[in-house]
Amino acid sequence: MATVMQDLYAEKVASGAIDPDPAQEAALPEFERILEGLAQPVRRGLFRRAPAPPKGLYLWGGVGRGKSMLMDLFAGAVPVPARRVHFHAFMQEVHAGMAEARARGVDDAVTPVAKRIADEVRCLAFDEMQITDITDAMIVGRLFEGLFGAGVVVVATSNRPPDDLYKDGLNRALFLPFIALLKERMVVQELAGGTDYRSGRLAGSPVYFTPADAEARARIDAIWQGLTGGETAPLTLRVKGRDVVLPEFHNGAARVRFHDLCGQPLGPADYLAVAEAVRLLVIDDIPRLSRSNFNEAKRFVTLIDALYEARVRLIASAADVPESLYVEGEGSFEFARTASRLREMMSHGWGQAEG
Known part of the structure; x- marks a missing residue:
């Protein structure tokens, strides 16, 4: 049996890139099993039967456990047409495809979308699968079938x-067959390690820099490079018919300027979508807040x-510093709660309590 994943992993260990x-x-053996199954030739002919595809893999675990790193290795080794995509972005594409199908008068809009995807790839690799929207919850079952x-x-x-x-989601009983389908067609494996490598890269490093000058940007640039390896792409979130763009995104981490999110006419639904899509957010250049930029201040609080x-x-x-960002103008008194939350979010270990 080939040891592609084991070899790639050993190379990263030997280079010092990972421990x-x-x-x-x-x-690793689960990824290896899939690679071996995908590498089987699909023989064509009247009496030849294509080999059954291997079961997929559902790898879950807490933030920073190395899931994305393993997916990097796997995606680079897949021997067939494949696509790797953040699950949130994938579902946005599915909705767009369904809208196009409906515009052509197609009643069952899911089927042509699934067929198009299947015609293009033999393997789909999803980063950060999560279902929080009832519309997505009602679609994914038939799509994945x-x-x-x-x-x-x-x-x-x-x-x-x-x-x-989709825990505690509306009409969740209708979603349960999809969970059963995942368990039937994918091996479920927990990545149960106790080390949060993403937090490890931040250990001992400040996460809030003031003033927002060239030195602060250089220090954040260094952290960002360590988190992403310089490999980023924009992520567009489709929320209630409008686009919310995160200019830089990689494996659950996003980087924006204050104006990107708070200088635009966005609201709670947009910020909830951002919070659902990322596990770490870098915000550059938060200004002082006052009555002169009251709308931006309200959005920042939200x-x-x-x-x-x-x-x-x-x-x-x-x-x-948080306590001095908003000291005059309407809403400055209420900002004390936001300043307190910012202080808490700056503390060591923040965000590790939940996966």
Whole structure:
């Protein structure tokens, strides 16, 4: 049996890029099994039967356990047409495809979308699978039935086990068959290591820099490079018919300027979507807040509330310390709560309590 994943993993350990981790090593055979199954030739002919596709993999575990790193190795080794995509972005594409199908008068808009995807790839690799929207919850069952039926192999990472997807969601009973489908067509494996490597890269490093000057940007640039390796792309979140753009995104981490999120006419639904899509957010250039930029200040308060409730890690540069960001004007008294939350989010270990 080939040892592609084991070899790639060993190379990263030997180079010093990662430390060996028993939980990560325990997941390698599952990735290897899928690579071997996908590499089987699809023989065509009247009496020849295509080999059954291998079961997929649902790899779950807490933030920073190394899921994305393993997916990097896997995605680079897949021997067939494949696509790796953040699950949130994928579902936005699905909705767009369904809208196009409906515009053509197609009643069952899910089927052509599933067929198009299956025609393009034999393997789909999803980063950070999560279902929080009732519309997505009602679509994914039929969509994945179509993908699995066409032989598409799905590999997904998530912060939670399948049974916790869409937990406490509206009409969740209608979603349960999808969970059963995942368990039937994918091997479920927990990445149970106790080390949060993302937090480890931040250990001992400040996460709030003031003033927001060239030195602050250079220090955040260094942290960002360590988190992403310089490999970022924009992530567009479709929220109630409008686009919310995160200019830089990689493996659950996003970087924006204050104006990108708070200088735009965005509201609570937009910030909830951001909080659902990322596990770490870098905000550059938070200004002083006052009656002159009252709308931006209100949006910033709403954004921090959404990030706080979702336990998103925060790195920021700002004009001043939290308590001095908003000292005059309407709403300055209420900002004390936001300043307190910012202080808490700056503390060591913030965001590690939940996956």
